[in-house]
Amino acid sequence: MNRSDRPHPAGISFLPRADLLLDQLPEALFIVDPRHRVVFWNRACAQLTGLASEAVLKTDRHREAFSPERLPTLADLLLDGELDRLPALYPAAIPTRFSSDNIRLDHWCTFPTGERRFLATQATLLSDPSGKILAAVQTHRDRTAPRISEEQLAESEARLAAILGSSMDALLSFRKDLRLELFNGAAERLFGVPRAAALGRRADSFLSSRSRRLLGRFLSLCRPESDAEPVWIPEGLNGLRESGEEFPIEAALTASRVGEHPLFTLSIRDAGALRRAQRAILRLRLEKDYLEERLSQEQDFGEFLTASPNLRTILREVEQVAPTDATVLLQGETGTGKELLARAIHQKSRRSGSILVSVNCAALPKELVESELFGHEKGAFTGAVHERKGRFELADQGTLFLDEIGELPLATQAKLLRVLQGGEFVRVGGSRTLRADVRLIAATNRCLEEDVRDGRFRSDLFYRIHVFPIQIPPLRERPRDIPLLANFFLRRFASKLGKPAVAFSPGSMERLRSYSWPGNVRELQNVIERAVILSRAPLVEIDPLGAAPPSILSPLGPLPIRLREVEQRQILEALEQSRWRISGPQGAAARLGLHPNTLRFRMKKFGLLSSQSRSK
Numbered sequence: 366m367n368r369s370d371r372p373h374p375a376g377i378s379f380l381p382r383a384d385l386l387l388d389q390l391p392e393a394l395f396i397v398d399p400r401h402r403v404v405f406w407n408r409a410c411a412q413l414t415g416l417a418s419e420a421v422l423k424t425d426r427h428r429e430a431f432s433p434e435r436l437p438t439l440a441d442l443l444l445d446g447e448l449d450r451l452p453a454l455y456p457a458a459i460p461t462r463f464s465s466d467n468i469r470l471d472h473w474c475t476f477p478t479g480e481r482r483f484l485a486t487q488a489t490l491l492s493d494p495s496g497k498i499l500a501a502v503q504t505h506r507d508r509t510a511p512r513i514s515e516e517q518l519a520e521s522e523a524r525l526a527a528i529l530g531s532s533m534d535a536l537l538s539f540r541k542d543l544r545l546e547l548f549n550g551a552a553e554r555l556f557g558v559p560r561a562a563a564l565g566r567r568a569d570s571f572l573s574s575r576s577r578r579l580l581g582r583f584l585s586l587c588r589p590e591s592d593a594e595p596v597w598i599p600e601g602l603n604g605l606r607e608s609g610e611e612f613p614i615e616a617a618l619t620a621s622r623v624g625e626h627p628l629f630t631l632s633i634r635d636a637g638a639l640r641r642a643q644r645a646i647l648r649l650r651l652e653k654d655y656l657e658e659r660l661s662q663e664q665d666f667g668e669f670l671t672a673s674p675n676l677r678t679i680l681r682e683v684e685q686v687a688p689t690d691a692t693v694l695l696q697g698e699t700g701t702g703k704e705l706l707a708r709a710i711h712q713k714s715r716r717s718g719s720i721l722v723s724v725n726c727a728a729l730p731k732e733l734v735e736s737e738l739f740g741h742e743k744g745a746f747t748g749a750v751h752e753r754k755g756r757f758e759l760a761d762q763g764t765l766f767l768d769e770i771g772e773l774p775l776a777t778q779a780k781l782l783r784v785l786q787g788g789e790f791v792r793v794g795g796s797r798t799l800r801a802d803v804r805l806i807a808a809t810n811r812c813l814e815e816d817v818r819d820g821r822f823r824s825d826l827f828y829r830i831h832v833f834p835i836q837i838p839p840l841r842e843r844p845r846d847i848p849l850l851a852n853f854f855l856r857r858f859a860s861k862l863g864k865p866a867v868a869f870s871p872g873s874m875e876r877l878r879s880y881s882w883p884g885n886v887r888e889l890q891n892v893i894e895r896a897v898i899l900s901r902a903p904l905v906e907i908d909p910l911g912a913a914p915p916s917i918l919s920p921l922g923p924l925p926i927r928l929r930e931v932e933q934r935q936i937l938e939a940l941e942q943s944r945w946r947i948s949g950p951q952g953a954a955a956r957l958g959l960h961p962n963t964l965r966f967r968m969k970k971f972g973l974l975s976s977q978s979r980s981k
């Protein structure tokens with residue numbers, strides 16, 4: 366049967382052949398009679414719900430077509446006059462009521478197929494002129510796609526609002542007329558103005574008058590682009606609070622093309638707060654350095670400072686060996702603090718009440734080494750006009766620090782071994798056996814194992830002194846020590862030179878950290894001393910430190926050692942010539958052109974301060 370030949374649906378005989386028209390509608394439409402029976406179900410409705418009109422007509426299956434729970438449809442509620450049940454039945458839906466017999470509901474529907482669609486559903490009652498209800502018509506427009514876009518837009522707007530709200534910077538967006546369109550939470554807090562009051566106001570009303578002119582100049586220069594980068598506005602801008610108070614700000618301006626007109630966004634930061642934070646960070650850093658130094662001093666060894674975990678572990682072991690009489694061998698590159706540590710060990714030993722005698726083996730001429738260590742009798746050799754005690758005798762009951770032990774001639778090594786084994790020795794040119802109770806601390810920057818292999822160092826002596834070897838790592842392997850020691854020397858030299866230095870200039874610490882320090886702590890100390898001497902401002906500037914020339918790194922011929930040796934030799938010669946007299950016209954100081962105290966200081970540094978000279 367042709368569609369046009371079909372009889373009228375029973376309930377809509379008042380609409381002659383309207384069924385044909387309604388069937389063509391793109392909108393899904395059905396009609397129910399007052400007994401809630403479906404009397405019309407158009408083609409779009411069948412397509413939308415998946416239920417053919419034959420399956421629905423004359424039944425109340427229209428309910429299940431739109432909800433698995435068979436909820437009454439809008440048409441049903443209208444017929445029963447029960448619109449007040451809408452909120453309970455469709456809590457998430459958005460109703461729009463046009464009149465008592467015409468209502469719209471926008472909501473998500475689930476069909477028998479399981480598919481979900483967002484529908485704009487509208488229902489109207491049809492009545493005859495006497496007011497008798499004939500039927501209810503319900504139409505459905507599928508708004509799924511626009512609804513998803515709306516939801517996505519709302520979600521992205523909420524996300525954007527959350528981002529803008531949580532931004533630390535105050536954000537002010539405006540068009541060419543400067544009227545504010547966006548004023549985030551940080552802006553409310555910074556300027557003390559609620560968003561509602563700020564929107565629509567001119568953006569430059571939050572700037573001081575000078576800054577307004579500057580912003581105007583910037584706006585005229587800005588070329589809005591779709592992916593514009595922010596442009597920093599140079600320093601010197603001032604914000605204006607609602608209270609009239611001006612305050613320094615840092616700002617960046619972005620000019621982007623959004624829609625037809627350019628959109629400008631000012632990001633503003635309270636520069637005062639930033640500076641206060643920077644000052645607080647500097648203060649905390651200085652405090653941290655100081656505390657680290659204190660901790661290091663308390664935990665460890667007097668002036669021997671370290672923040673390096675490796676070295677701290679080593680120092681804990683040293684702490685245990687210090688009170689014993691065990692021989693300690695300190696190994697490490699030049700300037701790593703071997704002598705300083707030797708002194709600390711002596712201080713922590715039961716011999717601290719007695720003397721620590723230092724001998725720098727590298728500074729002694731070969732022919733004088735034995736007499737230096739073991740003393741000589743009068744006339745033992747040319748120039749030995751007096752009998753003289755050696756360092757072993759002087760160190761009796763105390764500690765003997767043999768620095769650069771690897772430099773000892775082989776013959777002296779043999780004699781040293783005998784003393785260490787039996788505690789007895791004979792002065793050069795003498796026959797009396799003498800005894801000395803000495804604790805030995807030896808140090809070297811050479812690789813003694815290699816010297817033993819090459820026959821430069823006796824293996825028996827090596828094993829005798831290798832009882833408790835300590836390897837002090839070079840400064841470049843303990844990066845944490847660089848700021849600690851640098852700050853320590855900074856304070857020390859600043860107070861010594863009466864300079865009110867408080868800190869290093871920006872970038873200085875980075876320079877110190879990135880240098881390789883071939884001369885280790887001694888070199889660092891010298892660099893800081895020089896910088897403090899040259900500094901005028903309260904900030905101390907470290908000049909760029911050159912890359913270390915390879916020769917300095919070589920363990921065999923480090924330049925600083927050579928200079929030291931020359932200086933030591935000259936002092937020793939002058940002392941020998943003056944018979945270890947320091948002051949007076951014939952004294953070594955006068956020969957060297959030095960003040961006697963300066964000479965004493967240098968001698969102490971080189972371990973040359975013996976009993977002969979101490980008294981003179």
Ligand SMILES: Nc1ncnc2c1ncn2[C@@H]1O[C@H](COP(=O)(O)OP(=O)(O)OP(=O)(O)O)[C@@H](O)[C@H]1O
Pocket residue numbers: 668669670671697698699700701702703704705706768810850886887890
């Ligand atoms: N950890 C440290 N803490 C504080 N000062 C240190 C430290 N290490 C070294 N120094 C200082 O560095 C300088 C060099 O140290 P020291 O003379 O002890 O080194 P060294 O290893 O014996 O050198 P060399 O092998 O050249 O004799 C000294 O002025 C010392 O006080």
